[in-house]
Amino acid sequence: MTDAVVRVENVTKRFSGHTAVRDLSLEIPRGVIFGLLGPNGAGKSTTIRMIMDIIEPDEGRISLFGGPGKGRELSARIGFLPEERGLYKKMKVLDHLVFLAEIKGLSTGTARKKAGEWLERLGLGDWADKKVEDLSKGMQQKVQFTGTLLHDPELVLLDEPFSGLDPVNSQIMKEVVIDLARQGRTVLFSTHIMEQAEKMCERVVIISRGRKVVDGTMAEVKREGGGRHVALAFHRDPAKAAAVLRDRAHVANLDDSGATAELELAAGADPDRLLADLVRSGVGISRFAIVEPSLQSIFIAKVGAEAATAPASEGHNA
């Protein structure tokens, strides 16, 4: 047996009218930060909820920690941040955290001590005696995030942990997640923000419309992301580059952000020719580099077309 903390095998989940997850398999080794990526409605939340045993798969199986126990039975070893956040609005922050820890099996004393420490660490010390409803959304999210970690879980499932957070709070949470991995804990988080995943994840799986389209370590994914990629930055008249960038002889895939762009060179295309064409177009170039593909561009190349046509009903269970 490999040392997989989570093993999902050929799992399919259907909701009335559509298939949310289709024949999905993935493995999360111990101690890694694992990114579950995909556009909105791809089936990320459904997958995480199946791992947590909140909903049951229709087909396939999920095993945790190499044993037969299900997510809810092993709840003391798992921390779970659902996508739909929810706290008791009228409770005081500290009391709430103590409650969340107690229902994971911690004694009241330990729970109180841990909750106090975590609140200090996340800069919420002054808010311990405030009611949850008096906190901003971002702060509430940090409180709930804290609630998933109080019992020192071996496996942490975070569904869109960074959504709605400002850069400062995002950074704080990111540091906490990295710290968890350093302590040998396993973190699975889902996101549709690729920059975040690229910086943090050792392994990623990208799913689209319930199907896995990419799976591997970050290095593998980038290597397979293939081709030669060029990163561009413009300091003047970026519009003039448009025609060149759309030329299929040069460019196979394009992620155009206006002032910057990343593209995958078409087969047989010559980067020198591309540069020459760009210079001739009159655009002011401040960067031209042959790079590894970014996760974002791989994501767009793999799921871009599909995501754009995702049926509306896929938002149903997200």
Next chain:
Amino acid sequence: MHKIWAVVRREFVERARTRAFVIGTILGPLMMGALFVLPILMQRNTRVKNIIVLDAAQGGFGARVETALAAARRSEKPDSPKRYNVSRVSAEGRSLDQVRDSLVARTDRRDLGADQVDGIIVVEESALTRDTLSYFGANVGSPAEMGALSRTLRQAVLMEKLTREQISPQVLSSVVKPIALQTQRISRGKLTGESGEASFALAYAMSFVLYMALLIYGMQVMTSTVEEKTNRINEVLVSSLTPFQLLMGKVLGVGSVGLLQLSIWAGTAYLLSSQRERIGRMLGAGSEAVAAMPIPVIPAETFAVFLLFFVLGFLFYAAAYAAVGSACNTVQETQQVSAPLTILIVVGLMLMFRLLDEPSGTMGRIMSLVPPFAPFVTPVRNSLSPLSAGDLALSVLAMVLGVLAMVWVAGRIYRVGVLMYGKRASFAEMFRWIRAS
């Protein structure tokens, strides 16, 4: 166990902290105290009423009415204060209506002091043939005062009629004495010294308190279940707790808040009733007034049975309400789905009204063994005429079985329901969840 305890404590602390709970808990004893003290204070301030007998009859009829009224006392004891100051005005030679109107002008006049008129009785010859007397006064709306007045007058009219038939005065006075029916409750083969009215009032009060408490606290369990769903806190809860732990924690938590509140209320009533003499003395009221207090004597045993059946009834209904809450998505939806439960509770209350007439009849016996109704029926029957230990035990047993069955059913609905989002579950679906393993 620790986990259930954490849920129980959370529910208890968060509810007991709310303003609604604090106010409700304090308001109960305050109202009871007021109910107890106000009548004493009011009675102390009751003036002796000035009554004018407007005599338009022949012979001694008017004088007889005057004497009868002047002899009327506040209670049956001879030393109790008199009810009326009576004076007689003859209508001789004047129009009856004119005299009456001049007297009416003297009513409601504080400035006249002792000359103020509270009421006028017109005594006419026709009273004897038509059996009718007329009374004019500001206090005609008070059933108690009108009852006392008409009792006195009936006697005077009867006396007058019999006198005119030449019956001797000695015979008369012994014949027309009213009979006072003094009731006392028998409990377990012993006299209790408690009046029938008091035990009726107690049964009545208990049924209402049970009805209100089961409905209010049951609904609280339901609302809080739905709110956890709308809050989306459910996923966190069910990832840490089994649905059964969650259900039991919630039911027990809300239940202990209810039990606390009821105990405070019932405890106050108990204290007031057992200390009634002392409180009465402190307020300077006679023992007469104290005995007439609307607070019934509560035997400790009745009290214990009442609380026991509140607990059992609460567990039964709260589990059911929790199941309903789990099958709905919004508080509005619960109102439709919970209707059958609410109807059961109302039927329980209705049954009790029937039972007040005949507490030990066949219907009473049967209903004491039917779980949805037993929480209402048994304590009320027991307060009206105490049940044997065997009957009581049987009812408790039926109730315990009912609670276990209901918790089992509710647990199965709850298990599926708490994680269902989207549409409201139909009764057919709930039935499927119960059967699914």
